[in-house]
Amino acid sequence: MKKLFLCWLWLGxxxxxxxxxxxxxxxxxFNDGWRFLPGDDANAKNPAFPDDTWRTLTLPHDWSIEGQFSEHNLSTTQAGALPTGxxxxxxTFVVxxxxKGKNVYIEFDGVYRNSQVWINGTYLGSRPYGYSSFRYDLSKHLKAGAGKNTIAVRVDNAAQPNSRWYTGSGIYRNVRLVITSAIAVDEWGTFVTTPTVSEKMxxxxLKITVRNATGRKDQVVQIGTDVLNAQxxxxxxxTLTAVSLRDTLKxxxxxxxxxxxxxxxxxxxxLYKIVTRIYRQDRLLDSYxxxxxxxxxxxxxxAGFSMNGKPMKILGVCLHHDLGALGAAVNRRAxxxxxxxxxxxxxxxxxxAHNPPAPELLTLxxxxxxxxxxxAFDMWKKKKSKQDYGLNWDAWHKADLEAMIRRDRNHPSIFMWSIGNEIREQFDSTGLTIARELAQIVRELDTSRPVTSALTENVPEKNFIYQSGALDLLGFNxxxxxxxxxxxxxxxxxxxAxxxxxxxxTRGHYDMPSDSVRLWGKGGPANFTDGNPDWTASAYDNEAAYWGSTHExxxxxIKKLPHMAGMYVWTGFDYLGEPHPYPWPARSSYFGILDLAGFPKDVYYMYxxxxxxxxxxxxxxxxxxPPKKVVDVWxxxxxxDEVELFLNNKxxxxxxxxxxxxxxxxxVPYEPGTLTAxxxxxxxxxxxxxxxxxGKPAKIQLIADRATLAADGKDLSFITVNVLDEQGNLVPGANHLIxxxxxxxxxxxxxxxxxxxSLEPFKATYRKAYNGKCLAIIKTTGKPGVITINATSEGLQAAxxxxxxR
Known part of the structure; x- marks a missing residue:
């Protein structure tokens, strides 16, 4: 995108x-001014349908995150125990x-899930997969000038379970209106590769696909391309001086x-930027x-992985798409x-993991x-959940994979395409044909990156995806x-890896002894009695799911094996859903290096x-x-070269x-005082x-991660809330309601x-501290000014x- 223009276009x-x-x-x-109705009404697609009582909101929006955690949502426990539906x-808008005479498109970065879209009562189409980006051409259906147009979107996330993690519900990614000339660069219509790279040259x-929507086959245009540096x-x-557009696409x-x-x-x-311009008889038609x-x-x-001729390890993490208390609703700052x-x-x-992300993540x-x-996918045709994407596989997998590759292939941060995660077809011969088909789809659109798949089976005879010969890079889980x-x-x-x-x-919780590894088995904890009554796991790096291992x-x-290109740790952050191994009321994962609020767990510092x-x-x-308790100190x-530990100067x-x-x-046998390393x-x-x-909890401390925000109605300040004693020490067991x-x-x-x-709602004016900490997320309103955040709790000095x- 070109430089942001600080102006407004008035549309009626x-x-x-x-x-x-x-x-x-x-x-x-196109995110402002939407109205939202929870529930279903088949007449809502009609322009005359009264929606003045509906809630007005700004997209992106995730209605699930606004709900209450509940046992009634246990069909979605793996997906966070929040309401769907x-x-x-x-x-309503005016163009x-x-x-007039131009093409007007509406672009959706993602809708979860089963979206259906109407413009002025005319059905435009559906998209089952909740992670795909897509667009519709509105041109033929719009009332130009002062006429009012109504876009209606039905989102159906009722059929559950359809995921192994929290998905969110709604138009949870950004929406745009794009207006172009009848001759313009097509959607995701450029593709750049760098087959020769050195420090010298x-x-x-560059491939440029131009769409000719004029209806005429005698169009001749000029196409100019500039590569701009960061300045x-x-x-x-x-420059191509005489390009004949005899077909719809050229x-x-x-x-x-x-x-x-x-x-x-x-x-x-x-980062450089490529600017492509299309002219006809010296008149600029498009710039992309x-x-x-x-x-x-x-x-x-x-030798593993190398970049720009230098060997290096990929030191990565897996990320699901939710943003903690913000849910699935995309926010760039989060x-x-x-x-x-x-x-x-x-x-x-x-x-x-395990789906196409929001485009903003890739830009970042x-x-x-x-x-x-x-x-691209967590499953192929064989389902992992009763109502998941496997039901839509035959009809949609080609379009969804193509959309991901075409949308994302110009991002320099992408180094590999994954066609699946722990796919069940790896266990039988159907994995041969599907893997080959998917890899071929990728290679028809991009041969500059390897195709991989996250495999569970490292025995060749048992892994039909490997046997397909479709993979350039073997990924093992x-x-x-x-x-x-x-x-x-x-x-x-x-x-x-x-x-x-x-x-x-669990951040701030410690079980001892810490020098033996404990695996949590299928259906619940193993190797120790029934887990912990407060649904916690120890923050020493000595507990893992039965299929996994500790970080260390x-x-x-991996650090010692040159043939291993690197690793992606499960996971960077805790995420909503998949609360292995605990049942309800656990509702989010324990796997993160950082917790759901973004507070580092101790293992963060190991990495x-x-x-x-x-x-x-x-x-x-x-x-x-407690007095005289023997404590493992790490x-x-x-x-x-070494670390020396002192207790009360000894x-x-x-x-x-x-x-x-x-x-x-x-x-160390515990005694109160000071521990110094x-x-x-x-x-x-x-x-x-x-x-x-x-000592005893005495006061609240507030720390803003950023003191100056953009007055755009989107920017955030994450406020860390600490419960301290009189001397300013964090009180580790404090759980005060703030x-x-x-x-x-x-x-x-x-x-x-x-x-x-924790079963407290994310959208509330209060939160209990956990092990001395909690978080408040502040969002700007869209106007400049001072924002004052006050935190109070009974028995504590306010902050x-x-x-x-700005």
Missing amino acids: TLSTAVLAQNGPRTVLD IGWYRK PASS AVLN GTPVASY TVSPQLEIYTPILWSVEQPY ETPLGIRSFSFDPA MQRQLELLKSMGCNGIRT CDEMGFIVMDE YKHEAYADLPKVFPNQAFI SETGSSLQ QTWKV QSEWTDKPVLHLFPHWNW AYYSQA SLGVRRKTGNDLHVMWR ISRQAGKTSLTRTITTA TFTVRGEGTLAGVDNGYQA TVEVVS
Whole structure:
């Protein structure tokens, strides 16, 4: 997209933000002014249907996240135990008279699920898959000028269960209105590859598909292409002077060269921009922009992954699409915060588990430097849930896969396409034909990236997807013990650990002893009595699902194997749904390195000590325990030779990591006071960390992640809420009910505390702290001004913080 224009285009009585004005091509934000009705009414598609009593809202919208957790939703426990159902959306709008003779499209980035769309009572179509982007041509059905038009969307998420995780319900991704000339670049109509890349020169192959909607076959146009650097200066240009449009679609393939290019990398994600312009007799008909990151990469059977000629490990995590208390409703800042936290940990890769993501996530990965595995499906024709996408497979899989590849293939952050996750067809011969078909669909649209699939079976005879020969890159989930032997079992194949871990942890909860690994079995906990009565898992890295392993176990293996291109840990963040191994009232996962609120669990610092060059010293657990209890004290550290632990200034000894160790441990009889760790390198102090026994809860602390926000009605400030004692120490067991008030140009968008069995609603003005912490999410109103957030709780000193919306 071109530079954001800070202006408004008036459409009758409605105003719509102009996202981009590229010559005759206008892209309008179409998220405002919708009306919503929960429930079903077949007459709602009719323009005359009265909707004045419906709720007015702004998209993206997820109605499920607004509901209450309930046992009545137990059919969707795996999907978060929140309400689903059917809902209707309607919007009345006016298009400018200048749109006459032009093409007007409505673009949906994603609707969950089974959407049906009408314009002025005319049915446009349906889309069952809740993760696909799609558009409809409104041109022939619109009333130009002052005439009012009504778009109606029915969303049906009633049939349950249809997913193994929380999906959300509604028009949960962005919507745009796009107005183009009758001759214009087609939807997702450019594709750029860089077959030759060096520090001296890069060759760009560009395919441009032009749509001719004039109805005439004698159109002749000129097509010009400029490559702009980050400063907007042209660095390469190409012009086709006489392109004959004899068919509806015409593809041309110019080639350009860039000298001394700046290469895209995870450390320096440098982006160019390609601007394609179409002219007829010197009149500009269309202008279209394509992102460009210039990089080379390879997956080698022996050497693993390399980028721009340099070997590196992919240090990735898997992410589901929900944003915690915000649900599935897309918000760019919430995604950006997640990626910032992961980047600080040392993460450089994202797997979009297990579906096409919101396009904003991929743009952020382009800008911030992440290696993305873009994944299409969690199931093929064989279902995993009774009402899932398997029911739609035959009719829709080709269109949905093509939509993902065409939409996403210009993102430099994407390095591989995944056609499936733990697909059941890998166990029989149907996996042969379907895998080949899907891989062929991908390769017809893009041969510049490998095709992979996340496989569970590492025995060739048992894996028909492998036997199909369709995969360029073998992705294996779990079973890390077998990674060393993969080259023998699968000769001449390249490998990646597409899913690892499934370690189980609740932030701030600690069970001892910590030096033995406990696996949670099928149907509930195993190796210890019935789990914990408060539905917690220990935050020491020593518990995992029965199919998985601890974080340390897997990383110890992968870091030493050059043939393993890297890993994607399950998962970066806790997510709604799939609360293995606990039943209700657990309603979200325990797998995350960070909890649902975005607070790091202790293992975050293990990765930071291994995956970054930062000096790290992380000491845990807290220091509030019953008298004389023997406590396991762990430390993660880096850039040091040793760590010495002190209790009330008395040394408890020096520990050094030996062999494969990733942490050190002391077993300490508890006594109140101060626990201090000092790391040293070559005898000199590197870092010091201190934990103090906390007193009684006394006050609230509020910390805003950002003090200045954009006054766009979308930007967020995440407010960390800490319960402290008089001396300012976090009180680890505090669970006070915190009440929030917001004044000024902001609203309370959500609250959370990261506890997997908390049944308080996300859309509320209150939240209990969990292990001393909770979260408030503030959203701007769209107007500039000061936003004041106040937090109170009985028996605690209140706190206030201000942020500014500009």
